[in-house]
Amino acid sequence: MKMPADESDVGAVAVPDRRDEDLKLLGSALSHDLDGxxxxxxxxxxxxxxxxxxxxxxxxxxxxxxxxxxxxxxxxLLDGLTDWLTYAQQPLTPAWQDTSRIAREAFGTASASARERKIEFEVPSLPRVWSDELALRKALHELLANAVKFTARQATAHVTIAAQESDGEIVLTVGDNGAGFEMEHSNQLYRLFRRMHRKQEFPGEGAGLAIVREIMQRHGGRVWADARVDEGATFYLAFPKPAEEDAAT
Amino acid sequence: MTLPIHGAVDILLVEDSPTDALITREALTQARVLNRLHHVEDGYEALEFLRRQGAHAEAPRPGLILLDLNLPKKSGLDVLTEIKSDPNLQTIPVVVLTTSRATVEVDAAYRQHANCFITKPVEFEDMARCICALENFWFSIVTLPPPAK
Known part of the structure; x- marks a missing residue:
């Protein structure tokens, strides 16, 4: 994703190119024909x-x-692939987002299937980030859903969101005290359908982090992680700040 | 479920996949739906059936249309548009049943006056429940318009 040069140029990031058209066709073929x-x-x-x-x-x-x-x-698998294609292709409309609100809402959807569990969730007041709302919501949802899933064996699950701000970017962190993973394999985390745990331990097909990476790449940002087995994982989402004149809203 | 008070109603299923047609028929059987299911495989045939043309000169007027969007030749959306712009047919409720969850398709179907949009459930048992709920809703709960002449 490029930062818009001025207000009238916002549409420039949404112009479909050949790749977008191909991905759209592929998505439609998957969800109509193969899915059926x-x-x-x-x-x-x-x-x-x-x-x-x-x-x-x-x-x-x-x-x-x-x-x-x-x-x-x-x-x-098809659902995961379709989801990935959607976020790889749908036009982004960047704006300043109310990160705290979106994080709370994303936690609501991410923890909907675990209402009976005790999960302590902390969201401080977070800085706004310059991003597409749906994409930010999706990225936070995926990270929070993982945090909820991988803390399933903890007596009390702790899930936290925080932010660090520097000159060039805002870094959101999503941390948990769950199963973690071996950092040795962390380069494979973001590959579609690549999993770090056996299915008998934790369900899922492994599309979530691939979608998060796609979203961050399209925002010109980065994603990385820090984890220890049985001690938890922390994921970092770095969103670049737009130049001031681009985002004067 | 209480017995329907309407007597047997004809349902028209517009579906090109033999598997999906079999699944719908099986779901109706399992839901003990007494209505007669008529199956056509594409949009042209659906309109012939509804207009009693060609091989369908004796076709009954269906009380409900189950329409798949992903049809060969004339698309399901085109069939929907034709039904809803035909004064003789536009009062027949059309249930769009499709595999898609794409919001653009849901939106397009409602804009063409689909009476409801249903994403076909993955599980057969869910499909059977869905068909049962549809038949209960359209034939027991709602008041349908009188048949057009």
Whole structure:
């Protein structure tokens, strides 16, 4: 993402180029055609079990269930890929964002499936960042959802958001006291569908951080992490500040 | 579920995927929906059915249309536009059933006067519940307009 040179130039960041068009077509093909086909496989496996389950033996029924769970997995992978494509392609509309509010809302959606758990969440007053609202919300949602997920085994989960400001950028940090990971493998964190934990330990297909990286790249920013196994992880999102005359709003 | 008081209503399913048609039919069977399901595979055939043309001269007027958006040749959205701009057909409720969750498609469908937009659930059991809810809503709860002449 370029910073707009002046107000009238804001549209320049949103002009679709060939890559955007291709990604859009790919997204549409995935969500219409492939997604429909995978869903069909899943449903047919259920219908076969319902209607003809009695005619299969135990092994046959187990295979039919495996077929169904493979289709479910394919569906989750497709959802991840579609999500990634959306954030890689949709036009960005940068503006000064109310980071504290967006962080609180993102925590709400990220922790919706863990309401029964005790999670201490701290959001101080955060500086505004220059970014696209949907993209910022998505990036924080993904990091907070990971923090919620990887603290599942902690008696009390602590999730914190903070910010550091320098001349050139604002760095948001999302920290937790969860499972962490080995820093040795940290260069692989952001690869689509790359996972650091076994699925039996923590669910998920590994699209979240790839989406976060894509969002940060498109904002001309950076993402990095710091973690220790069983002690927690901290992710850093660096948003460049626009030159003052660009963002005089 | 209480017995429908309307007698059997005809439902027109516009769907090009044989798998999806089978799933919808199976879901109707599982929901014990008494209505008759008519299945056409593309948009031209759907309009022929609705206008009682060609092979569909004897077609009944459906009480509900289940329309897939992703159709060969004439798109589902075009079919929707034609139905909703035809004075004889525009009062028939159209349920857009599609795999897409793309907000532009949802928006476009409602702008063309779709009566509702449903993203087909992944799980068959959810699809069966969805079909059951649809039939209960459209044939037991709402008052439909009188059939056009």
């Amino acid at each position: 086909s995978v869903r069909g496989v899943k449903s047919l496996s259920t219908i076969i079990l319902n209607r003809f389950g009695a005619q299969l033996d135990d092994e046959g029924r187990a295979m039919m269930r495996l077929l169904g769970s493979e289709a479910e997995r394919a569906n989750r």
